[in-house]
Amino acid sequence: MAQVEATTERIVAADAETVFDTLADYSGAREKLLPEHFSEYEVREGGDGEGTLVHWKLQATSKRIRDCLLEVSEPSDGELVEKDRNSSMVTTWRVTPAGEGRSRVVVTSTWKGAGGIGGFFEKTFAPKGLGRIYDAVLAKLAAEVEK
Helix, strand or coil: CCEEEEEEEEEECCCHHHHHHHHHECCCHHHHHCCCCEEEEEEEECCECCCCEEEEEEECCCCCEEEEEEEEECCCCCEEEEEECCCCCEEEEEEEECCCCCEEEEEEEEEECCCHHHHHHHHHHHHHHHHHHHHHHHHHHHHHHCC
């Protein structure tokens, strides 16, 4: 099994604290940032950053639906880590200042991919598909915080 990684980033016209707080607000803002690929969103514990337990289904392709139960941690300033209890997927959100009133948001998901030919296709195509999904999340994030 090979490690698969998908990374997307965007510069947002809002300060890093505002952007981070919006991403960490699982009980409010976060659900509004999710495109149609996400369904059955539910905060099960917490709701604001560290200690949150959140559920959703992620439909990456017409046939691939991942049931996610994510534990949220904040290992360092400006960093949210979502570890899926149902798989090896870990998604890390990093928010850093990028000049006056601007922030850089980088989202990286990693997981243990399948072996064999299926794993080759997963490693080749899954990062592109997940990248498009996270591009949509980051566009909605920018629209939310740049108001």
